[in-house]
Amino acid sequence: MFEIVRFGRHTIMNNTMTPKQHQQYIEAIKSNYAGLKRNIDELVLTIRTKVSQCNPVRLLSFSADMFLVSLFGVDSEIQVSREKVPIARMTEYIQSILVSSPNNFLDNGEKTDPSEMFYSIQGDITRLHKLIDQFYMSWGACLPDLYPKWDEASIKTVDPYPVCRTQVS
Secondary structure, eight states: OEEEEEETTEEEEEEOOOHHHHHHHHHHHHHTHHHHHHHHHHHHHHHHHHHHTSOHHHHHHHHHHHHHHHTTTOSSGGGOOGGGHHHHHHHHHHHHHHHHSOOOOOOOTTOSOTHHHHHHHHHHHHHHHHHHHHHHHHHHHHHHHHOTTOOHHHHHHHOSOOTTTOOOO
């Protein structure tokens, strides 16, 4: 389907699909749209529920600490690996939930260790980022179907890199 060649610092990718294979690939991507959207919606609700049950200060402290840990051995934030991006963005996401949702935290004097819940939230946020990556490809392939009145120029305004809609030569 794809050929990938590396020359030093440069990587070249070539699509070797036939037009029929390309169309089948696009249809497969499109067929994932509804399921991915549903999974993302459910996961967002799960994360919001968990975050609202936590001590906000301790949760934000945990997320900031996890970001610092993810930077060990990294000279610049730009060098954060793709796998660590969700951890790097976790604090921002938690902050947005805290300011937009009621907090249901019940202070029990910290008799229970909240770290299990914190790590669970971190795992959920990591899964959410992976789903969003998959969703974006599916959504881009579905744009003409979702918005039939949009012309190609309008679609390119929203999705300037129409990977899934390009024609195979």
